[in-house]
Amino acid sequence: MSPASLPLETTVDYLLNPRNGWHAARLREHFLPTDVELILTLKLPSEHKDDAVFWHFDKCSMCIVESGYRLAIQLRDSATAGLSVGVSKGWNLIWTLQVPAKVKIFLWRILDNVHPTKVNLVIRKVLSDASCSLCGSLCETLMHALFHCAFAQKVWRETIFADFGIM
Ligand SMILES: [Zn+2]
Numbered sequence: 001m002s003p004a005s006l007p008l009e010t011t012v013d014y015l016l017n018p019r020n021g022w023h024a025a026r027l028r029e030h031f032l033p034t035d036v037e038l039i040l041t042l043k044l045p046s047e048h049k050d051d052a053v054f055w056h057f058d059k060c061s062m063c064i065v066e067s068g069y070r071l072a073i074q075l076r077d078s079a080t081a082g083l084s085v086g087v088s089k090g091w092n093l094i095w096t097l098q099v100p101a102k103v104k105i106f107l108w109r110i111l112d113n114v115h116p117t118k119v120n121l122v123i124r125k126v127l128s129d130a131s132c133s134l135c136g137s138l139c140e141t142l143m144h145a146l147f148h149c150a151f152a153q154k155v156w157r158e159t160i161f162a163d164f165g166i167m
Helices: 024-030 033-038 060-084 086-097 101-111 117-125 142-148 150-157 161-165
Strands: none
Touching: 024 033, 033 150, 142 150, 150 161
């Protein structure tokens, strides 16, 4: 059974228990068990702070265009490196990126194609239908979910990466 999707406007507050950290039941409702275990290991701040949009790729939130461009170039180069000289070069680059560990793990899982796309879940006999839940395409591969799906493209168009012609 697939986890229930979250609306785009969902904030982290929805996934928190007001008294004692993560709301485990909601996490289990919306994420895969392996992801729930990872999320539950994330430490929460000791004092409450309101949700806010935050660009964590740079210490100076005023520099998001420059740091966004730098990140986009790193990602493009890592993809090129991974394709042309082997995946291990891409892995090495991922571990040197100045990004949070969760981003490195996400990128590493992309290179290793272990994200629970529907195609991967069909291969592992978890699901029998590999069609995309959002657009109905026949195969929800990693590339489809991240780049080719009309819904993913709509998200990319709302980011700064669209301005650089990367997506
Ligand atoms: Zn799709």
